[in-house]
Amino acid sequence: MYRPDGIVQVVSETRERLLRAAGNVIHRDGVRALTLESVARAAGVSKGGLLYHFSNKRALIEAMAQARVAEVRVAMEHHHERNPGTGPMTSYVTSLDTAPDTHLDTALWAAAIEDPEAVTAFRQAFAEFQRTVRTSTADPTMATLVRLACDGLWLTELVGLDVLEPDERTSVMQRMLALAAESADHPVDEEVRR
Incomplete structure (x- = not known):
């Protein structure tokens, strides 16, 4: 208000x-x-x-999780507005760079260890996005693989396990974007989908 x-x-x-x-x-x-x-x-x-x-402390942690989910959603929405022909997976992959991990991410993962229920917003956001993947991509399996690769890159960078050189990361991002576009654009034979 x-x-x-x-x-x-x-x-x-x-x-x-x-x-x-x-x-x-x-x-x-x-x-x-x-x-x-x-x-x-x-x-x-x-x-x-x-x-x-x-x-209370849980309300604070929940708000941190909600704030981070909102950052990623806004980044995805902005990408889609600027690139209306792209699918949700492309926007998700680009969110790695347009909503890069913040101190909020690592803080939330640390808090999740102590109180997993406090980061329910993350679980709900991932589940909601997976439903979107299932219903709005031509190849949900490919889109899911891209999502998991994207999440893996995010998590390795988040916890400092990333060993990619900058040019390697650029190549990985380009490949994920190409696969994201492919999963959105190419219909899959119904037998393969089952």
């Missing part, structure tokens, strides 16, 4: 600052150091100010 006095924008800015602070606390001190007090202190707000936005 818009209010002319600017309160809504201030609330949003404070909320974003709290989410960034939570990610920073996890990065700096580990997931066990994530407390409402540590996040409020890192964000420069009172604990009451934090509680206005997040009633």
Whole structure:
């Protein structure tokens, strides 16, 4: 809701600052150091100010997951708006670069170890996207393979296991984009699909 006095924008800015602070606390001190007090202190707000936005630690982690899912969705939507002829897989692959992993990603994976239910937004987003893959691509199996490759690249980069040289990564991205386009464009024989 818009209010002319600017309160809504201030609330949003404070909320974003709290989410960034939570990610920073996890990065700096580990997931066990994530407390409402540590996040409020890192964000420069009172604990009451934090509680206005997040009633408990799980609500904070859930909001972090929702924020990251929203970043990827926005990146995909922007790609599709600029390239209306492309399918959802192409937008998904390009989100690796247009919504690159942030400190929020690694913080969330650390938090997921302690409280897997708090990152339900990730599970729901992946399930929703897989439903899209099944219903809006000509070759859902190929599209799923591309999605899994894309997720694998994201996760290896996220945890620092990536050993690709920049030109290798570029080649991998180009191949995933080509396969994504192929999965969207070429009908598959119904016998193969079953």
